[in-house]
Amino acid sequence: MTVRLDELAVPVIGAPMAGGASTPGLVAAVNRAGGLGFLAVGYTSAAAMAEQIAAVRKSTDRPYGVNLFVPAPPGDPAAVAAYRERLRPEAEQWGVALPERIGPDRDDWEAKLAALLADPVPVVSYTFGLPTAREAAALRAAGTLQIGTVTTPEEARAAEAVGMDALCVQGPEAGGHRGTHRVSDRPGEVPLLQLLPAVRAVTSLPLIAAGGLGDGQAVAGALRAGAAAVQLGTALLRSDESGAPAAHRAALTELPETVVTRAFTGRPARGLRNAFIDRHGPYAPPAYPEVHHLTAPLRAAATRRADTSAMHLWAGTAHRLARSGPAEAVVAELWRAARGS
Structure with missing residues (x-):
């Protein structure tokens, strides 16, 4: 199942949110809206990953992604x-x-890669670092499009060097973990709309913008700044298909x-x-x-x-804009607003 970011009906990606917020139902809902849904399989075993993939395949016939955590020393x-x-x-x-x-704890890295080679998925993304060039080449040969999460131009260069097909450019506004490639790194503070052109200056790979995109104006701004697509996480946390606890959902509008x-x-x-x-x-x-x-x-x-x-209570800077209701409707409304901006 070949995937091109510039061929998505709606250039919106459902952010992989590990720990339960991203569900197979959320993946399918984003797909129904014309975007690209993502499973988050950090903190899970390879067997649990396979179960989630099977659930996604039953609920959507469109491309989807799987996000892996790269193990740290x-x-x-x-x-x-x-x-x-x-x-x-x-x-x-x-x-x-x-x-x-x-x-x-290597988050079952080797077993997950083996499973994804034996039974490939359309898209794999990486957080907290990068696979080796050999690992990336193996998945590429299996027909999987690969996305590296980067927070600086230097990380973008490294991602291109190991063979990534696209980059998720994560600005400091993003909720949840910053995707720095080293645990000890202090995350950058360059705003997303400045980070995108800085990364574009060092690579021609397609860019996905992530961080603080809570309304149509922000989505449109990221696309104008050079992104091929945007990634929404916090914006989907209050949706019907989100796995976030009720207290977390409520806190998004209260804190x-x-x-x-x-x-x-x-x-x-x-x-x-x-x-x-x-x-x-x-x-x-x-x-x-x-x-x-x-x-x-x-x-x-x-x-x-x-x-x-x-x-x-992971949350991005636009958390108070997060809406309740079906995720498909949330994505559709944001895209309508973006097109009108």
């Missing part, structure tokens, strides 16, 4: 241990146990401010500012996925009690 065990001790009183308060040992923090996962990520971020953000080490696993019990407990002061 291990973080500093001492720094993780120190952060564990900082979090321990909070864990005891809520009756949860923090993991005392966090082993190596006023977003910040970038390492507090929940050890990687910089933009979310709604809350008390957990204020308490722990300055002390979280650049260790991923170790901090992600360390805070997982606390985050799960906060979600169970719908405690938005302690949940990880």
